[in-house]
Amino acid sequence: MNTLLSFILWLPVIGALVLLFVPRGRVETIRAVALITTLFTFAVSVAAGLDFDRARAGTMQFVELRPWIPSVGITYHLGADGLSLPLVILTTLLTMLCVIYSWRVELRPKEYMILFLLLETGLLGVFLSLDFFLFYVFWEVSLVPMYFIIGIWGGARRAYAAIKFFLYTLVGSLAMLLAILLVYFNAPQRTFDILALIQQQPLAHSLVLANLAFVGFFLGFAIKVPMFPFHTWLPDAHVEAPTAGSVLLAAVLLKLGTYGFVRILLPLLPEAFGRFAYAVAVLAVIAAVYGALVAMSQTDLKKLVAYSSVNHMGYVMLAVAAAAAAAGQKTLANAAATALNGATVQMLAHGVITGALFFLVGVIYDYRAHTRGVYDFGGLQARLPVYSGITTVAMLGSLGLPGLMGFVAEFLIFLGAFQIYPRLTVLALVGVVITVAYFLRVIYRIFWGPLNPRWAALVDMDVREQWALYPLVALMLFFGIFPRGLVDAVNLAMNALLGLIR
């Protein structure tokens, strides 16, 4: 049996256990252990990516299946396909960059690194699990380290933001737990295996139960995404979290929600999702437009990026809802696949771009200006050329400039969704226009114009900060120009997924 995925999954925990035995005072050793662990995890996940048979990206590979709690029918079932493997690599990459960026964290570095490693395992577990119980356990486990990361290393209102984040997401995950149990008890052959349950379609016969289960799953995933109107935890959590926490929150944690929609809700309850698709699409468009409008009115750079996440995740959800509405209609099959491809690429693009943006906000706020006000800067181009260049690229990527990764994703989303929900898609495009407006304004306000004399003494990014960001910029450019390899793999996975919906 292939144990590669287990290896990737548990490496961070092993690193965390090693860290337990490193004395508190040996800060350099602690950082080195964390870096080596995340680097190694990243390397193994990339190796898995190279070993991955891209021609069969629609089927689960590296599958590992063992009994865990046989008396209940719970298995330890891992697997990766063209949807989950890119997200796994994204997670291992960003965790490693977070460790690099967090080199200077002075407050309780040992606990900090341990929590990041545990968080990594939780996140990887969600993407790799093919058993509902295992999925749920990792889903919940990833909450706890994030609670502490926000609550201990966060900003002034950290206690409030941390518990709000935990309470919101706990409501959602417990609703999902009930939905899982509903599906389990109605399955002809009781099992927690996700793929087997999708095959069985246990709730296809019962309208009421399918709707109930849909609501449970929807709450669980929508709060995580977060969709309007469940998004209010996000600005608080993002703004209060330490920089590396915000990065993982935006780049990976939010993807758990959209991943759940694509991996579980869409194939498991296609009819129920189809019934609710229009409502979900409307909420998605509201999130896209409203998120953009609120972002435009922000003067706090971190809040601005946080609301731009609401906007970008709105596009993803529009695509997923459109695919759900088109499920089962032969004429729209291509449109649905295109929209889902866009959604998945957008998950990755948003992870890379917004992850970079949060790092960049941290670079200027944590160690330099100690302010995030958009209007407090001006003319930084002259003092900080490297910083200005990287930030401009990331912001242009976020607003969807062709040639960068975000454009590919948004183009596919709108191309697919337009054939299914033309009017809603046009409305969502308003969000794109607003996004262009506010990011260009931010670029102008911060980097151009006369240099604000207050910042005459600022220094540019140091080597470590640059190394935390170069990989992300390289990915933005590479997949912006050569999206083919990625899109092909994703496309196979999405077609396989849509093939499950008859």
Place this chain on the structure above:
Amino acid sequence: MTDVSAIIPELMLAALGMVLLTVDLFTAPGRKRTVAWVGVVGLLVVLARVLGAGMLTAPARLVFSATYAVDPFAAFFKVIALLSGILVLFAAMEFFRGRETHYEGEVYSLIVFMVLGLVLMAAAADLILLFLAIEFVSLVSYVLAGSLKNDRKSNEAGVKYFFYGAAATAVMLYGFTYLYGAAGTTNLYRLAERLASLNPGFLALAAVLVLAGLGYKISAVPFHQWTPDVYEGAPTPITAFLSVGSKAAGFAALLRVLYIALPPAAWVTIVAGIAAVSMILGNLVALSEQNIKRMLAYSSIAHAGYMLIGVVALAASPTAVGQGVGAILYYLLAYTFTNTGAFAVAIVIERTLGSDAIPDYVGLSRRAPFSAFAMTVFMLSLTGIPPTALFFGKFLLFGAAINSGFLWLAVLGILNTVVSLAYYFGVVRAMYQAPAGADAPALRETPLARLLLAVTILGTLVIGIFPNQFIQVISAASVLGKF
């Protein structure tokens, strides 16, 4: 003679209690911990006997003129009573360290006698014997709750517990007279045959009266009023014992009486209502409690509510998920470790810091990192976050509710779980997020306290991560057969 050989564990417990009294006579005032160590070893021997004789899987039978059950169900509750007794003895040793009292030795032997009472409660198959067992446990509990004779709150706890308990058991006894009057027998298994044809309204009335006594033991609303004051006033190890041992035996008696003697139609709706209000009241009031022991008291009321969901979930299930009794047994086992652990941390902090107030827990993550970590694990478990034991317990309970058509109780259960996060993590927040004063000295746990915390953490995590073996044992123990 076979009847006597069936109750060897009980005889051993009675003898152990006597031995402890004698040892107490011959130990000097400063060295009473010897008594507790003898008790721990004795309880371990009894535990080994229960497990070694295969009582958890042996075929069920009734002994002593069908008044006493020797079945896996009773054996499982023997294990819980013994485990909680051992943990509580450790906690009590830690509690009495450096504390002036003349009654330390008696407390240790009374704890052993209470274990005996709990064992009897879980195995009684006759109303009279059940009543005697409950009274036995109650009398010992009253004394234990009031055992700090120079502490006014402890006195208050003892007296309050006594008056409340006397009233509740009197009402229960009145309910027993209904059952006896209607059926002409006190044997639970004979009652089942003769009550089936009676008017459901009459049976519901009898069920309510009986529930008054058993609901008081498990501290379910509306029979819970004693809980916060007694939990706060009683010596903390005794509080821990009431919250795990007493509650578990209460559930054993409740399950036997309701499942064996009374037809479900008479009580399902009532118990579902009690479960709902217990969860809601316990969790909402706990939100505002600033004393760790009072907070855990309301939390214990809420957990009684969660477990009552399992009582009403009657549907059978081919797997271990979806079966109410099994879910309760698993939950009680997990709760024994988690809740004793939480009280053990409270004891450590109480002894070193001299305070039970949650706001005084600030900065504990720096001052006592191990205790703070332990408390975090227990709070996670009490909330029901994986991979801790009570998460899997809740998973089984909610599964049983859904399997039996009680989706509304499961929904109520998850809403309450969310509410409970707020106050359980209030403790975590105090320990980790508020900075300690710069001059706050480190608080050192004694080796004994470290051992106790390590055992309870290990129990909480192992039962949660590797539940398979436990579920197999519980599947055998959760069958309440007919005779």
